[in-house]
Amino acid sequence: MSAALSFVLPDELNASMPPERRGIRRDYVKMMVIDKKEGTTTHSHFYKLDHYLQAGDVLVLNASRTIPAxxxxxxxxxxxxxxxxxxxxxxxxxxxxxxxxxxxxxxxxxxxxxxxxxxxxxxxxxxxxxxxxxxxxxxxxxxxxxxGQPVRYEYIETPWDLDYYQTVFATSPGSVEMPSAGRAFSWELLFRLQKKGVRIEYVELHTGLSYLMDDKWHLEPRENLEEYSIPEKTAAAIRKAKRNGHKVIAVGTTVVRALESAVDTKGHLKAARGWTNLYITGATKLQVADGLITGLHEPEASHLDLLSAFVSPQHLHVSYKEAIGQKYFWHEFGDMNLII
Structure with a gap:
């Protein structure tokens, strides 16, 4: 992990409760927008996502549903x-x-x-x-x-109901930890994006268990094999968007890993199903995903390596310091980050 992505996260910025329990609609959380080329940041709210996407862009969501594992x-x-x-x-x-x-x-x-x-x-x-x-x-x-009960991390003291660990669009049970980047979406926002001409497509990647309770065990990212599926409908929509110069926006690191795992030797996305342990870093040349919607990740997390494939670690570090200064909330019940 690059030292540039090591930082101190104040305890009070660990989101310990869902936004709805803080009196905020799930799509009204804050959103930090990072320009991946310039590194500049804009501070907005997630319900304004449609302001940042264009007709013809494809938004790819993970349809995996969280189970009480x-x-x-x-x-x-x-x-x-x-x-x-x-x-x-x-x-x-x-x-x-x-x-x-x-x-x-x-x-x-x-x-x-x-x-x-x-x-x-x-x-x-x-x-x-x-x-x-x-x-x-x-x-x-x-x-x-x-x-069962949902997997709960050490910063969450209250056993929240499983519904709080679901995205509104999830259909296929299998994730043991919530694919949390999609949590902030409401149906209203998804319909507004479609009305603008943004294409909504789905893949599945069932998240495995990464939270192992203590320091006895440590799993390297490549040891985490996860099952994924990309339908032909989704692959075809993405290929068409790429041919026409539109952006493909992955909702979550899970979606990025699924998409990039299904690229053939010529760099074309194919319908696929299987297991992936793809580990994406700043050295990875992304073939499919042009942008990313994600939460805010803890210091030195492997997810930050994946974010470095979209934006330089230096720009990411500056942006994260801004997010701390602006009191953004971290983790699955926290605020959002759009890199585009």
Missing amino acids: VLKGNLADGTVAEVRLAHKKSDQNWEALILADEVKSGDTIHFSPVLTATVVTAATDRPFSLLAFNLCCTALYDQIYQI
Whole structure:
């Protein structure tokens, strides 16, 4: 991580509650606009996003829906086990972080009268164990939604309802941490953008578990494999926009990683589905995304490396210092950043 992207974030700027609980509509959060070429910043509000996009531009959203990925269960001897789902591997199998002493391969964790999971492979030299649930597909998700809680970071003390961790447009369950860049959108704003002629398109990238609770484990960005899908409709709309000189604006680092993972050897975006561990830095030449909508990221986070592919670390550092001075809120319940 570049030292230019190391900074001190005052504790009071960690957004600990959703904007709606602060009396602000989700699309009325502040928005810092960074000119990626000049590095100049403008301070606005998110509901004015349509002022910064043009007819023919394509706005790409992540349609993945957040699941309540923290499950409480018991081992056979009554020991409490907290399970944090990390990555879906099949309809029944998940990688998970298990917070309990002495969990062994073959152990069964009981979550509810109808839901259990067997530990197929217990974690030893890596954070995640492999679990096989006794249910699959819709039946498994029904149980997860009934008994689970959203992943909550250390700066969030209140267990907010799952609805606060959803975007208004999310359709496909699978993200264990909220794809938060899309959170500020309202249907009203999306309709206004469409009326202006901005094309709204969707991809899916199901976010994995990055918050591992303590310093015992550390995952490098390339170790974080996440499942993604890009429909042909989206790929075709993006190819057309690029041919006609319009911008492609990715909503979130997840969307950037999905799009850039689906580029062929000639630099053309293709419909694709699979797993990506693409790690984007300032040295990466982006093939698809021209602009980015994202939240504000903590000091030295790997997301800042990705932002450096859009705007120089020096400009980013100056802009982040401005955001701190302007009292922007950080993280998933915080304010927004448009780089264009």
